[in-house]
Amino acid sequence: MTAPASGQGPVLVLENVAKRFGPIEVLAGINLQLNRGEKRALIGPNGAGKSTLFNLVSGRFAPSSGVIRLGERRIDGMPAHQLNRMGLSRSFQITQVFGGMSLYENIYMAVMSRYGKRWSFLRTGRVWRDIAEQTRELIAYAQLTSLADRQASTLAYSEQRALEICMTVATGPDLILLDEPTSGMSRAEAANMVAFIGRMTQGRTLLMVEHDMDVVFGLADTISVLSQGQILATGTPAAIRDDTRVQDAYLGGNVH
Amino acid sequence: MPPQEQSPRSSARVTVVRILPIALVLGALIGLPRFADMAFLNAMVMVCIAALYAMGYNLLWGQAGLISFGHATYFAFGASCTIMTMAAIEGGSSFPTPLLPLAGGAASFLMGLVAGWFATIRTGVYFAMITVAITELVRAIVQRWDSMFGGEAGITSIRMAWGPIGFQKLLDVYYFTLAWTIIGILLLWFLQRSPLGTVIRGIREQEERVRFLGYDTHALKTLVFAISAGVSGMAGGLLAFTNESTNVALYEGAYSTTVLINTVIGGAGVFLGPVVGATLTTLFGYYVANLTYYWLLYMGLLFMVIVVYAPRGISGLGVDAVRRLRSGAPVRWDLLGRFALGWLVVTIGAIMTIELIGAVVQPSYGALARSSGVAWPPVRVFWVSWSPASPLTLGGIALLFGLGAVLLRDTAGTASRNVSTLADAIAGKPGPGV
Amino acid sequence: MDAFLVALLNGLVYGLLVFMVSAGLTLVFGMMGVLNFAHASFYMLGAYAAFLSGRYVGFWGGLVVATLAVGLVGLFSERLLLRKVRSFGHTQELLLTYGLFFMIEEVVKLLFGPTPVAYRVPDELRFTAFTIGNSQFPFFRLLMGATALVMFFGTFAALRFTRIGLIVRAAVERPQMVSALGHNVPIVFSGLFAVGSALAGLAGAVAGMYYPTSPAMAHELGSIVFVVVVIGGLGSLNGALAASLLIGVMTSFAVGIESTFGDLFRALGLSGLALPGLEAVQFSSIAGVLPYALMLFVLLWRPAGFAGNRA
Ligand SMILES: Nc1ncnc2c1ncn2[C@@H]1O[C@H](COP(=O)(O)OP(=O)(O)O)[C@@H](O)[C@H]1O
């Protein structure tokens, strides 16, 4: 695994980002900054706009207004594939793996993209050895080697989630976005997932949406609370836990 | 969407099982001119062209999951550009005759880049509709641009010799077409196995995921569309080469329909499925079409039956059958026989019905009735004269359909059950209601 | 000015006609995601049904018979065929309706031959409705336009003010939600399919007396209707109306332009660009190209169509 490129300044900056769907303003003036190596969790009640925020940052939609920066470059409105090439990778709340392919092929496709082999008709040259090797190494690191030849659609749900995260990491991103990585899992599976994500995202910048507070406290070093389209508070887990506004808006009310 | 068969494992035995039939077929094709008469050789040239066309078409469908309803454009454009190049050779150009299909392929590839760029902006049924509209657009232009595309009369040219090869004998044309068809299919085979092929299948399964892995899926789909158009254009080029002429009628919807029907009948989910469909319909067309005016109607019926009862086409049925046979289950010949008999009876009934109605509604039939004084003059179907309105004829047809309904009674439910019933029958598992 | 008005009226009438066929297609599509390739075949069937029955029940009776008969054909197609392949997904549905489109054309050829039949405007309707300047506007054109208008307001009112209309609108927006609320979506859908087919049949019955009634009718209008659905946006009646009228008017005006491509090239200072033979081609002769060109333009400008917000 390559270490993320070192550099100064924040990795991700959102300035006054807003998103409207027709008349509904889902996000209203979001300001957010993520420093290199930071692990940030985004929490908030259902419908707060967390997935929408992810979709804006990862290039699924363009924001209605505001500026998003990845490092030095403005990225709002950029297509997803370009963002990925610039070092931003995301997972999906609803698992999106290639069910008809083996787990190995799933990862292989991600690694191919990282090596810039996006149009290849031929499989000649050293680079293909490197790609295969990288794929195998990554699968081994993720402790999925025993499943490598299995067709993805036959994997158990938690295994598919692991594959999804492994693919997300395999394109070699600096910034990783995970949307509810443990949704739909049992407590034991979620606990395993925390360890898995910790291992897979070591040394990288992480932004994740999560409902499960155990997962949040296990992985994040800072938390932002999103409520009604705005960032209510940002701080360390301890600080957020003690914040009365947050308790009112979220934790006190309906913890999922 | 039928997923295309992929085998990650390749043991020696599997290789032999896969290679051997292909080698046999190839050998037969190469040796064919020793045994076949001219008419059959001619038919086989058309089979090759239809097969290559369908294979190019199915790159889009079987691999990328995009169903085009307007591929005639690329087939026809390949033909047009090939004939123009042929005319240029005739006029003294040094373009080598053996590479002519490449001229058509390249032209259609370029057109496919433009058309595909538009069509792949959207997916699913929108893609389908856009392909129809683009075809209409091109057709409207081509059919009015006579000085370029030759209008109704078309363009004619002749095959110029190249070195020792004269290209005058049918034999030359046959081997030439066969060679280019094999080259085209090999190209598609390598594409499917290539890293690019993997990405294309990824797009079919989860396009958005592929995009978020850093691939420009729109550009990739455009490329696939263009390659598909290019191979179709090569097939069109072979047609122009064989016929030494083209016509703007090639741009019409019928040529989009044929390739779609061939692919559905053969099966889009198996690599060589379209070849099976193209071979069947072309050979049938060659030998049966003369016997009836309603050949296209029968094609349509077969198409509908396949769509409803065997969605993966003939090759899909074959693959299922082989797989189940390998699993060691005994064959239920009784069930299989019943299905076969049932379909046979229904087919005969349908042919009788169509031929009788077809004959009776002809204006000439009314004239015959008046001049002969017989209300319902007899009609010949299956070498027998039938009186269309007699109780015997009508009762006979009703009996056929009734018998068919009884024999096929298990298939009266939903289509999904029919398929599994048939597959189970082949594999020897007891079907429902047996 | 007179010519302008007449061209405009002609365009609107043609646009409304296209809309009559598009409306059923886009609603069926919006509700169940089924693109009915055979929809324009129902339009053709309407013309033939009116032609055939008109001999016995007269022109007006023929319109009624055509509407009902085609509605029934639609109903049976949905219940007996489309439903069989539903579980296989949209691809199989699309192929099935394509097969139906193909079969209907072949059956019509079998019964009536490949050339146009003599379905004409009855003599008692061959009169001028009104004149603008010295241009006459024939009654049956007015009839075509009026039928389409009545149908438009009827559909609109039915969707807006009836309970079933409410369900249909809700189903077009959120298909899963409505069945979750306990409405019998399959029955509503069959009904919608039948009504959509019937409207296409009626459109064919009125259009067939003016345009040639031939097996090619389905193909010709079908591709225009697809353009309307692509640029109008999914399941949107308003989008379909806007697109239909735009196409109707555009085509109608283009037919009147007498310039050639050569004139255009000269005007652009490109007379050196001698594409062989293209110079002599008149714009009016390729008026039929305009809808498709419009579609490509809209795809560039707003890929989801005028009113579309779902991909
Ligand atoms: N594509 C869309 N079109 C219209 N509304 C949307 C769309 N995506 C999300 N929304 C709305 O935005 C709000 C926030 O949704 P989302 O970001 O998914 O919330 P969260 O992930 O925090 O649960 C919801 O009310 C949802 O209905």
Ligand SMILES: [Mg+2]
């Ligand atoms: Mg969410």
